[in-house]
Amino acid sequence: MKKRIALVSVVLLMFSMGAMFAAGSTESAPKQLIVSTWGLSEDALWSEVYEPFEKQYNVKVVLDTGNAQERYTKLKNDPNSTVDVIELSQKNTADGVADGLFAPLKAGDLTDYAKLIPGAKALIDSGSGAPYTLNSIGIIYNPKKAGMTINSWEDLWNPALKGKISIPDITTTFGPAFLVMCSDAKGVDFASDKGETAFKALEALKPNVLRTYAKSSDVASLFANGEIAVAIVGDFGVPVISKADPDAVFVVPASGTYANFNVINIAKNTKNRDLAVAYVNYRLNAETELRTAKALNEAPVNSLVTLTPELAANKTVGDVAARAKMVDFTVVNPLMGAWVDRFNRLMNK
Helix, strand or coil: CHHHHHHHHHHHHHHHHHHHHHHHHHHHCCEEEEEEECCCCHHHHHHHHHHHHHHHHCEEEEEEECCHHHHHHHHHHCCCCCCCEEEECHHHHHHHHHCCCECCCCHHHCCCHHHECHHHHHHHHCCCCEEEEEEEEEEEECHHHHCCCCCCHHHHHCHHHCCCEEEECCCCCCHHHHHHHHHHHCCCCHHHHCCHHHHHHHHHHHHHEEEEECCHHHHHHHHHCCCCCEEEEEHHHHHHHHHHCCCCEEECCCCCEEEEEEEEEEECCCCCHHHHHHHHHHHHCHHHHHHHHHHHCCECCECCCCCCHHHHCCCCCHHHHHCEEECCHHHHHHHHHHHHHHHHHHHCC
16 A cells, blocks of 8 residues: 555656646747848848847747838738737838837837937837837949949939939838939929829939849849949948949938838737837847947947947948938828839839
């Protein structure tokens, strides 16, 4: 009888220890955070952002990549989406706020809010999420292949550039800004005619345009293959394009540029809000922003980050930031349906 009791006790003890071990394993297993983001410079993002975050918070980061419009549409149309945080351009962020896709993110959630630049604070206070970098549009070109020096937006219409230019598709981060630039180059405020002048200017530019593009990596391939000599790109794409064509030069015209904040938001249906907030704060801290400035050509929004002149090159900081205009998406977004249709009919026919 005693042997039976002893045997039962041993079995129960082993069962209890096994249950405790299983419970401990579950508690220590990394959680999963799904981040919807661009697919640009993934190796650098993993080494400078995702892997350090994973180690600090015992989390497994899973990426959902694509251009901003694709990912925004995917989140909007999937009520069962498992995305926790999404990084978008200002244009798509404005759409997401209007469509109620994001969980509230307030100044009190952000440990570095007081250290952010005024424009970033303004977006947070408006309920638009947390900006983590400021970028702008410019002209990158190979002077030898272009056969001319390019200093201004107006130079793009020079007949010498026939078939040598690539421009952003209308649905990309800087697609709308490019149209606004076309209107400004002709001396007309796009809001006054809903972009009519912009499309006339685009039609005049069309002979010079070899191809539209959806991603900066597409532009890099076009330069590497010698298919184009000029492209209109966001400054975040300069490093990858410069690697493809070391002779390429990036120019921000003296007349000014058009700026965009990339913004992080927390998906409304996330089940990992606390971890999502931790990720946002991680992206905004000065240490991470300095690393991404070095590795990803991202201009910091944390005012404690100081860049050397070499590191500030090709970023939306200093004089470039001072000359940057913000596109009014409250005017642009209601026009986008018509603009997308007209752009595609014009450029793809």
